[in-house]
Amino acid sequence: MNMPRLKNILILMGSIFAAGCTTPVPVVPHAIRCELSAELQAGNCSAPKPLPEDATFQTLVDTMLTDRQALRECGLTANALRDSINKCNQATDDFNKKIDELNKSNGRQ
Secondary structure, eight states: OOHHHHHHHHHHHHHHHHHHTSOSSOOOOOOOOOOOOHHHHTOOOOOOOOOOTTOOHHHHHHHHHHHHHHHHHHHHHHHHHHHHHHHHHHHHHHHHHHHHHHHHHTTOO
8 A cells, every 4th residue: 555545544534533522513501591571570450440439339330340350351461471481481491401411412511
């Protein structure tokens, strides 16, 4: 075997060996969690409507029904928001666990 060919084979073997020692998959960072802004956390339901001093019984009943409906809607909105954040955080935690498994199998942590 001639020398230039042997030299090329040695270079090729060294390149293959060096390439086999590297990790082809980069380390993936964790996803961020779903955080609720302080503004949304401090969000308030509407306050009960004030009753005029000369309110009739019908005005009292109408105001009470309006206030109860507003309170019900506020509760539904708060529940939906809380459930959405909990689902988002659960999905993020599941995703981060998969990333940890990938990084661990990749030899990096």
